Amino acid sequence: WNLQVYGLVDHPMLLSFEDVKAFPQYESKNDIHCVTGWSRLDNVWQGVRARDIAEKAGVKKEAGYVILHAEEGWTTNLPLDDFLAETSLLAYAHHGEPLTPEHGFPLRGVFPHLYFWKSAKWLRGIQFTKENHPGFWEQNGYHMRGDPWQNQRFTWD
Structure with a gap:
């Protein structure tokens, strides 16, 4: 890996x-929200801040978006500001235990301020881009950003 x-x-x-x-x-301790309507409160994740990875890579000023690449070609997109948010991390453990394969082992994104489909499991790549490129679910009708507080579930929301 x-x-x-x-x-x-x-x-x-x-x-x-x-x-x-x-x-x-x-x-980080946070709540997660699924586009299907359920939430799970008080999750404790261990990992590294997404912003630390971005700083080490030296993101260029023309970058405005991030494409997360996961196993089997699955992708999702994020505005750069969402990737760099204080609560954004790349997690390898949940409640002190290593992630299981079902939950994204060895590494998953965790972006708790967005719907949970944006928190890509089985992360393999982080691509910084100028343009916004819809990922798998976004190409199939899900919202390009996915803010649960604005009820951004689908393209037409």
Whole structure:
């Protein structure tokens, strides 16, 4: 397994799991919200801040979006500001236990201020782009941003 960080960056990276865990560690407690209507409160995630990865890569000023690439070609998109949010992290543990394969082992994005489909499981790549490119669910009618507080579930919301 490795994580590729590329696109509009000064320093593209290919990180092993050990490389990811060498970044400063971060723990976050938050709620998650699914587009289907359920929420799970008080999740405690361990991982690294998305912004620390971005800083190390040296994101170029023309970058405005992030495309998260997961296993089997699955993708989702995020505005750069959402990726860099204080609560955004790349998690490898939940409540002190390593993620299970069902929940995204070895690494998943966690963006609790957005609907949970934006928190890509089985993360393999982080691509910084100038243009916004819809991911799998966005190409199939889900909202391009997915803010639960604005009820941004579908394209027409």
